Amino acid sequence: MNQDKRYLIEYWQYLKKHRLLLGLALLLIPLLSFFNLAQPYLIKKAIDDAIIVGDMALLQVITFLFAGCVLFDFLSRSVQVFLFQYIGQKTVQDIRADLFQHVLNLSARYYDKTPLGVVTSRLTSDIESLNESFASGLVTLLADLLTLIGIVIVMFLLSPKLTFITILILPPMVLVVNFFRIKLRAAFDMIRLTLGKMNGYIQEQFQGIAVLQLFQQESRSIQRFKVLNQTYKHSTLSSVTYDAMLYSLIDSLNSILIALIIWYGWGQYVGNMVTLGVLVAFVDYIHRFFTPLKEISTKFAILQHALASLDKIFSTFDIKDYIRSGDQTIQSFEGNIMFKSVSFAYKGFEDKPVLSDVSFSLKKGQLLALVGPTGSGKTTVLRLLSKLYDGYTGQITLDSHDLTTLQLPAVRKLIAVVNQEITLFSQSIAFNITLGNKAISTAKMIEAAKQVSIHDFIMSLPGGYDYCLERGNQSLSAGQSQLISFARALASDSPILLLDEATAAVDSVAEAAIQKGLDVLLAQKTAIVVAHRLSTVQHADIILAFNEGKVIECGNHKALIQRDGFYAKLFNMQFAGI
Numbered sequence: 001m002n003q004d005k006r007y008l009i010e011y012w013q014y015l016k017k018h019r020l021l022l023g024l025a026l027l028l029i030p031l032l033s034f035f036n037l038a039q040p041y042l043i044k045k046a047i048d049d050a051i052i053v054g055d056m057a058l059l060q061v062i063t064f065l066f067a068g069c070v071l072f073d074f075l076s077r078s079v080q081v082f083l084f085q086y087i088g089q090k091t092v093q094d095i096r097a098d099l100f101q102h103v104l105n106l107s108a109r110y111y112d113k114t115p116l117g118v119v120t121s122r123l124t125s126d127i128e129s130l131n132e133s134f135a136s137g138l139v140t141l142l143a144d145l146l147t148l149i150g151i152v153i154v155m156f157l158l159s160p161k162l163t164f165i166t167i168l169i170l171p172p173m174v175l176v177v178n179f180f181r182i183k184l185r186a187a188f189d190m191i192r193l194t195l196g197k198m199n200g201y202i203q204e205q206f207q208g209i210a211v212l213q214l215f216q217q218e219s220r221s222i223q224r225f226k227v228l229n230q231t232y233k234h235s236t237l238s239s240v241t242y243d244a245m246l247y248s249l250i251d252s253l254n255s256i257l258i259a260l261i262i263w264y265g266w267g268q269y270v271g272n273m274v275t276l277g278v279l280v281a282f283v284d285y286i287h288r289f290f291t292p293l294k295e296i297s298t299k300f301a302i303l304q305h306a307l308a309s310l311d312k313i314f315s316t317f318d319i320k321d322y323i324r325s326g327d328q329t330i331q332s333f334e335g336n337i338m339f340k341s342v343s344f345a346y347k348g349f350e351d352k353p354v355l356s357d358v359s360f361s362l363k364k365g366q367l368l369a370l371v372g373p374t375g376s377g378k379t380t381v382l383r384l385l386s387k388l389y390d391g392y393t394g395q396i397t398l399d400s401h402d403l404t405t406l407q408l409p410a411v412r413k414l415i416a417v418v419n420q421e422i423t424l425f426s427q428s429i430a431f432n433i434t435l436g437n438k439a440i441s442t443a444k445m446i447e448a449a450k451q452v453s454i455h456d457f458i459m460s461l462p463g464g465y466d467y468c469l470e471r472g473n474q475s476l477s478a479g480q481s482q483l484i485s486f487a488r489a490l491a492s493d494s495p496i497l498l499l500d501e502a503t504a505a506v507d508s509v510a511e512a513a514i515q516k517g518l519d520v521l522l523a524q525k526t527a528i529v530v531a532h533r534l535s536t537v538q539h540a541d542i543i544l545a546f547n548e549g550k551v552i553e554c555g556n557h558k559a560l561i562q563r564d565g566f567y568a569k570l571f572n573m574q575f576a577g578i
């Protein structure tokens with residue numbers, strides 16, 4: 001509850017920017033109620049004071065006033081709806097932009113444990129439902145309540161007795177509405193839950209569509225989908241049923257009440273206790289009384305859902321899983337990289353050290369190769385150096401700067417990364433090489449592509465560098481993707497290259513091209529490479545052989561082969577066959 005209050009305050013920080021408009025829109029609420037409530041009263045006046053007496057002049061005035069009320073009712077309602085939608089959309093836009101920026105800066109640790117679907121729904125449906133409730137839920141609920149109170153007051157002024165009868169209907173009414181509110185809430189929850197599951201399922205199935213089809217799992221996939229689809233239909237139907245029952249029950253109560261009023265009111269009229277106008281006005285008021293009542297149950301559901309969204313959105317803002325960043329920058333990097341007794345374990349796996357006591361140093365232009373069995377911690381070394389994770393013990397330095405004292409952007413600027421899995425975006429080839437960095441000129445981009453021998457291929461595509469990769473990686477072969485990622489690393493001008501070589505085999509033509517591209521890259525940068533390629537390892541200035549997070553051998557190829565230890569064995573197993 002406390003948390004909810006805090007989140008509401010944070011939400012208010014966003015709404016506050018539009019407080020003038022908000023105030024205006026809120027001011028319209030009583031105005032609207034007034035124009036709405038005045039209408040039956042004017043009818044009463046027309047009947048009692050004009051029609052029955054035959055005062056045509058007064059009837060004209062009242063007709064004119066009535067038309068005015070209807071017009072202002074319409075105008076203020078339109079302006080109000082527009083204002084609330086406008087404020088709602090503006091607020092949602094701000095929150096969405098801030099949230100996007102927030103999650104964009106969260107560390108790899110956060111993404112290790114958060115499914116992508118969660119991030120997506122925070123940024124889309126959760127924020128949208130917040131708006132929905134604000135623009136149509138909360139505010140109209142306020143207006144409805146105000147109108148209800150207003151109606152009861154006017155009724156009471158017109159005839160306390162008839163009002164008393166009207167109020168008698170309220171207790172059974174509250175019971176009915178409450179019963180259906182609970183049922184509807186459960187149905188809505190079920191709908192959202194199933195919808196979420198269905199979305200997740202569809203996404204996963206189609207991401208893996210190729211595997212699914214190749215392994216002929218379509219029928220199993222359909223079976224599971226049918227179950228979800230069935231549950232969804234079931235919960236939607238039950239919500240529709242409850243909704244329909246609620247509406248018709250309220251309608252019936254409405255009619256019963258009107259019958260009661262006419263029956264009882266007629267006696268009153270005959271006994272001269274009320275006028276005919278009051279009776280007519282009452283029937284009209286009762287109608288206006290029931291309309292918002294019908295809506296209230298649905299609005300409660302929307303509101304409850306919005307509170308849940310509020311919680312999800314602002315608790316995401318509360319996640320401060322950033323990488324510790326210092327304030328120093330590096331003016332001119334000389335090229336010295338050093339690990340001093342670095343040990344590390346991933347969060348949540350503290351009892352399982354991934355690196356223990358890793359030390360090495362590297363000078364400008366050198367090539368360091370990391371070799372070792374899978375899972376021995378090679379990729380983790382690259383991750384720590386590029387500040388994707390922190391929380392290690394020991395020290396990592398760039399020149400004389402401790403990595404933890406450096407600004408995150410200052411570090412990332414020095415480093416070009418080529419990962420084991422190449423990420424290409426569904427955009428133009430040019431974008432995929434420059435990543436939208438304006439500092440990289442077209443000439444430079446083309447030069448980089450030429451150097452890694454992918455230029456000719458790109459030019460053979462329709463549109464050349466403007467060719468849009470419709471489906472990211474899927475549109476290119478593994479070798480071509482790799483070369484594009486080399487061009488990306490080369491164009492970026494960063495002095496350090498971190499490369500996690502792909503273990504996937506490529507055909508021999510691509511192999512030659514990749515080797516050539518790699519040689520160009522390595523010649524220009526200080527590099528740490530997780531090496532699976534014989535030539536990369538052989539030419540390395542230093543080789544670190546990893547096993548279970550420890551450096552067990554260190555030296556160049558010749559020395560390590562002569563030593564005939566772990567590396568020599570690994571070398572014979574892994575590379576000798578190539």
Ligand SMILES: Nc1ncnc2c1ncn2[C@@H]1O[C@H](COP(=O)(O)OP(=O)(O)O)[C@@H](O)[C@H]1O
Pocket residue numbers: 112346347349354372373374375376377378379380381
């Ligand atoms: N994000 C992560 N969270 C938890 N454990 C991880 C994570 N990434 C890697 N690991 C574990 O750390 C160990 C070393 O992984 P990694 O550095 O990728 O090895 P290598 O690149 O040598 O194959 C493995 O046992 C792996 O399971």
Ligand SMILES: [Mg+2]
Pocket residue numbers: 375378379380420500530
């Ligand atoms: Mg790896």
